[in-house]
Amino acid sequence: MSTLTWLAAALVAVGAYPAYRFVRRSWRFRATATVVAVVTAQVLGLAVVLLGVVLLPRPDLVGVGWFALLLAATVVPLALGDAVQSAGRRPARVAVAVVAGALAAGVIGVAAVPAFAQPVVAGRAIPVTEKTLADGYQLAVSIPPTASGFQARAAHLFVPPGWLRDPSGTRPVVEMMMGQPGSPTLGATLDALHSLGDDRLDQAPFVLVVDQLGAIDENPPCADVPGSSLATYLQKDVPAWIDANLPASRDRADRVIAGFSHGGECAAYLGAEFPQSWGAVIDISGPDKPGEYRPTLTRTKYFGGSQTAYEETWPANVLASRDYPEPMVGIFVAGEQDAHFRPQVEDTATAAEDAGWTVTYWAVPGAGHSSPTLTKGLATGYNQLIGAWVQTGATSAGERFLCTADQTPRSCGLTQAAAVGGTVAIVDLSALAVFLMVALSLFFARRGVALRRARPSLDD
Structure with missing residues (x-):
């Protein structure tokens, strides 16, 4: 009792x-x-x-x-x-x-x-209103590059409504990256979560969309290379900021790295290279290597012309070179009509399965390398992960005694x-x-x- x-x-x-x-x-x-x-x-x-x-x-x-x-x-x-x-x-x-x-x-x-119990995130008191209790809350945050020195644009954070109803507990967290060219926005995340219905929205994790590009016209690899410590930023600076500013679970099973296109390749690489940091990966339409559409330029600019160093950052090669004693979940999605990127996603998914990951792969019918693939891919990933979190007790709907979901305090x-x-x-x-x-x-x-x-x- x-x-x-x-x-x-x-x-x-x-x-x-x-x-x-x-x-x-x-x-x-x-x-x-x-x-x-x-x-x-x-x-x-x-x-x-x-x-x-x-x-x-x-x-x-x-x-x-x-x-x-x-x-x-x-x-x-x-x-x-x-x-x-x-x-x-x-x-x-x-x-x-x-x-x-x-x-x-x-x-x-x-x-x-x-x-x-006050809903405070990143040092800010979150307003608890009928709207935020129904839809959650969004805010822009600045993540200092303490360890990496990587100059990123502002990240955007989604605070789920279920947590606002009961801010005494913690929630899982997703570190999300968009494509290139692109900006760290929450639009696709919100569309995906709302498409799953109110119950899943209430049980959603914190979602932090971070900038892995530095600028809209940049295309850096997610590894630490001469002139860029992007891997350190994403694997050290961002998680450190999460731990210091969010009521997020510290269990690796409740930590997810996700991305679309360039961000999808980053997610696959980081999950493969740093399995101690994340227990799940969502790769939507991700290439099989950094800068895959201009590999010669990428190899010369970031790897000093070394093909060996370049190939060491390819997600499939990292997966083949490592053991994964702890459970890893990989969710891979591509557009069915995306003739260019779909085979690359399939190759990475196969490499993850061969490495012992629990893999889900889905080709979105009638879709290409597009927004519908992104939204449906995120919805698939969130639905699967939230279902698992509900079973483990990592998340809840934030029910309140006798009250409807959108009633103010x-x-x-x-x-x-x-x-x-x-x-x-x-x-x-x-x-x-x-x-x-x-x-x-x-x-x-x-x-x-x-x-x-x-x-x-x-x-x-």
Whole structure:
């Protein structure tokens, strides 16, 4: 059981005796003070709940904890009332009241802790509105090239709505790269996630689209070569920034490197070369080598004319030269009508399968080297990975007690408070009705006995 459950159970146990004494006094028809105390306690408890809805940063995250708060607000006045009535005569009852008060403080503290969870990403507080709860949030971030010195353009980050509903946990993260020429934008990622439906969107990972080009007209290899330390930027600087700025899982199975075209070749190379950093690769329409459309220029410009050094960076060659003792997932997608890049993707996928990876390959029907291939390829990759993450518990939909997905924190908190208040009112009225029925039954039963005893004397 949770800490809150144990504290609530202990509070009930400690408060049982003072409650019994109040009930016993009420049983003797001296119920006025007891009823006033209970009703006043419940009203004050409801006032505390409403105050929490107004003042707490995330009242929607208290959830069933509202019941524990009201329990504390009920038990403590009963215990204090018993202590006051017994003061000077029964010190033990005063001690019970003190213990009940301490437990109540613990219950209130534990129940209120989730309400202070703030969605902060990269040092920025993310607004929690109806829109962001439905669609997530996007922001541009700057990733310093501390280890590499690589001058990248601003990256763009997607914050999933499911995490905004419950920002107390972590999420998987995808490091994504677009093609050349291109810019690090989120358009294709958002189209892919929305195409999967609200459930998958809620369970989505953080997606960080980074710049692996440096400029729209550059075409560097993803390896560290003279004049460029792009591999260090993507494998060290970006993950270090993620660890320092995102509530992201540190499990390699929850880390993904992904890309399209130039970015797809980068993803395949980096996943093959640095399997300790990522547990999955999404390669969409990626070439089988850096600068494949101008290999002579690429070899001369970046590898000093060395064919051997050049070939060492080809993803299939890296895959063939290494062992992969830990599980690796490879998702490879190409357009069915992409006669140029589809065979290259197939070769890389085959090399990954030969290396022991768990490989998925799909040729998108009727598509070429185009946006539909990118969007459908990302949708395929995200759908497969999110499904696996849901099973392992790495992600969740961010469900909130009694609330709809797009309710704001205040609105959701008010819904919860209303449900709690209504439940408490029903319980109080039911208990009062039972008490009155039992009391009246006993009253008339005793009166009947008294009348029967008096009748013989009247007959005489």
